[in-house]
Amino acid sequence: MRTLPSVALLIGASSAVAGDTLPPDLSGSYLCKATASAGIRFDQTTNQWKSVSFNTENDAVLLKVKFTGKTGKYELLDSMYRLYDVRVKKFGEAGDGEICSDWGSSKDIVMATGRAIRCTQVAYNYWFNLGTRKFQIAYDGGYMDPDHNTNTPAITVGICDKID
Numbered sequence: 001m002r003t004l005p006s007v008a009l010l011i012g013a014s015s016a017v018a019g020d021t022l023p024p025d026l027s028g029s030y031l032c033k034a035t036a037s038a039g040i041r042f043d044q045t046t047n048q049w050k051s052v053s054f055n056t057e058n059d060a061v062l063l064k065v066k067f068t069g070k071t072g073k074y075e076l077l078d079s080m081y082r083l084y085d086v087r088v089k090k091f092g093e094a095g096d097g098e099i100c101s102d103w104g105s106s107k108d109i110v111m112a113t114g115r116a117i118r119c120t121q122v123a124y125n126y127w128f129n130l131g132t133r134k135f136q137i138a139y140d141g142g143y144m145d146p147d148h149n150t151n152t153p154a155i156t157v158g159i160c161d162k163i164d
Helices: 003-019
Strands: 028-043 048-053 060-074 079-090 109-113 116-121 124-129 134-139 154-162
Touching: 028 134, 060 109, 060 134, 079 116, 109 116
Parallel strands: none
Antiparallel strands: 028 048, 028 060, 028 154, 060 079, 079 109, 116 124, 124 134, 134 154
């Protein structure tokens, strides 16, 4: 009977340690290549929005993640997080890329729990899971605009590889 309280004590201690463990540092550059993309496009001939798939053959983004040295604890999930400076640009474009803000806020520093990073740039919502290497980009522009323009709301998915 004495082993039961010991086992419960060990389980409690291990969960307390898990909540105080920092996730791995995700700093680096990642080449994220699209594998599929679909959305809607305004058809001028029918004057209606229609579903469409897009060619992703040369579609890729470069993700740059830099640890700021700051950490914190997300109480709701009982997990530690790291804060990052995150920049995203289309692969091949010049420069360092645009700042990707914390998902759901206007902060320029992005919180990452585990291996997932979510951030936004104007009408783009990015979700990178660097543990599974998957990414998803949602582009919101076009449909809600007052005029029928050439913007096409879309979802793009693919795979990321760390390149440095």
